[in-house]
Amino acid sequence: MAQPPGQQPPQGGFGAPYEPRPGQYGPPPQPYAQPGQYGPPPQPYGQQAPGGYGYPQHQPQPQPQPQTQPPGGPGRGGRFRGKTAVVVAAGLAVCLIVGGGIWIATSGGDGGKKPVAGNSDDAEPPSPSPPVDGDKEKAVVDHDTAEKLNAGRKSGEAKVLWIQKNGVDLPRNGADAYGPWIVGDTVVKAMYRTVSGYSVKDGTRKWSLRLPSDVCAAPTQSTADGKIVIGIESGAASDAPCESLQMIDLTTGRAGWRKSYERPGAWDGLSDVAMAINGDVLTVGRTSRTDAYRVRDGKALWGKLPGNCQPFGFVSGPVPIAAASCQTEADDHAEQQVQRIDPATGRVRWTYKVKKGWQVDQFYSVSPLVVSLRKGEKDWAIMVLNADGTYRSQLIGGTDDYAVQCGGDVLTRGKNVDNCLGVAADADTFYMATKPEYVDSDMTNAVVGFDLDTGRSKWKVPAPAGQTLMPMRVEGGKVLVYMNATKGKGGGIMSLAPTGGTLRPVLRHPASAAEVERGFPTPRVAYVNGRSLLMHGFVSGVTDEEEIAMKTMISFGD
Secondary structure, three states, X not given: OOOOOOOOOOOOOOOOOOOOOOOOOOOOOOOOOOHHHHOOOOOOOOOOOOOOOOOOOOOOOOOXXXXXXXOOOOOEEEEEEOOOOOOEEEEOOOOOOOOOOOOEOOOOOOOOOOOOOOOOOOOOOOOEOOOOOHHHHHHHEOHHHHHHHHHOOOOOOOEEEEEEEOOOOOOOOOEXXXXXXXXXXXXXXXXXXXXXXXXXXXXXXXXXEEOOOOEEEOOOOOOOOOEEEEEEEOOOOOOOOEEEEEEEEOOOOOEEEEEEOOOOOHHHHHEOOEEEEEOOEEEEEEOOEEEEEEOOOOOEEEOOOOOOEEEEEEOOOOOOEEEEEEOOOOOOOOEEEEEEEOOOOOOEEEEEEOXXXXXXXXXXXXXXXXXXEEEOOOEEEEEEEOOOXXXXXXXXXXXXXXXXXXXXXXXXXXXXXXXEEOEEEOOOEEEEXXXXXXXXOEEEOEEEEEEOOOOOEEEEEEOOOOOOEEEEEEEOOEEEEEEOOEOOEOOEEEEEEOOEEXXXXXXXXXXXXXXXXXXXXXXXXXXXXXXXXXXXXXXXXXXXXXXXXXEEEEEEEO
8 A cells, every 4th residue: 555645756757746635534434325325336347437438337238438539639648657656747738727627617607697596497398309301311321431331341340330420500619519328229419409319220310309509518427217417508699608407318308307507606607517417316516516406306405515615526327426626715716625425415425635736637437436636737646545535546657648538628518527538447457548659650559557556557558550549448357448540440449458468359440441430530439239439529610511411420330
């Protein structure tokens, strides 16, 4: 077990060392709530998942997670290094970090707008759209391209199951795409003013729900029975704040309750929104508070908690971990915490206090609990806590740079704290992708395995020449990894043993589809029941024609 830090990093370290305050403060930890109090127990695999898109959810099929950045696009990362339990990072210049990177809005949110009461339904919920016209649906699902690509498929390669084009004329600046959520045989995506469900087998649209305003936030997971609540703008104006909620049944596409919620004060109005679902509880987090609602009927459960420290973002799934921000006299929210909170009551089970100036950036895993911390735009630390909130270790990055892409790196609004790819964990090991770099004129990287007790790296497995690897989740005792496509080589899903070693193919994407796959430079990647899915997290085009024709999803399988 690593000792509490207090040492300076070795020569060549970046920034000032992070010196966490080991252990807890406040009341001693109480026994954890039974899983039935706030959600179903963890599934047999994927137990480390914080609920991101690459992880299985508690539906019959897993919840996917956004894919880590391949070479050349936006993302977050850099170098972290130091002695045991002292880890500091130098972030890349393109990192999207503003005051911690997760809760300062980049658009929308009028801090001076009068808050809207939200204790009851304030409008009739929208209804599913009329049945889809067959000819229009054929225009959206690109069967011709899929057939041509499959004609060049080689032995041992998967098929292109379907390709979907955007088919929507979006506003001038494009639109965020939320999801995908996979529920049974349906994959669901929310974009602009529509939520749609598609067949996982052939990509045809099963249902579509039109909304009165833009989607502006969404949880990374649904409930066990396929219900979700998304955030939508309060009106159709371009500067409308994100302060309304809409419940949707992802299996049928039927809309449930809809209501608004209060956003008082400047900090709340400026905050981005972080949404999560734990069992039958929805949490809507902002810098100054979190509001909790029952998913099935919209009943308000709790709001601002006692004291000056308030949770601003939860992790979806069976383990309700939250990041909290403390408002100081300077009103700067510079003190932050990691907490385990009963989502149904708001009761804090335990608290870990983060050193002042460091901010909770993302949760890379909850079981084991691995937390990304940021200080300004350069310093980066990765901390590991025990299940009771006590300190375990911090990672020692050495001389490598690392790259992680989270939902907030692609989305312009609605930035959760539980949806990163390029990372995975099991009970003893943390897996992370290095930053791609040029080797013999081609970009490539590696996966590094870290010992969670010491924070030290155990092994390093390089990607095939010209390709990159991004860990997704641990399943069946192995690490599932997305390998990107390169010129003349298809991507696919690979696996690694906890001891590293040789990459093993799980699903090989066809080389004939490599150019199409390369058209997804920052994809969200799902692998469910032998099928892989790539989806763009943001959709736009130079012209309307280009935007409408843009390939937004592609699925592979046997």
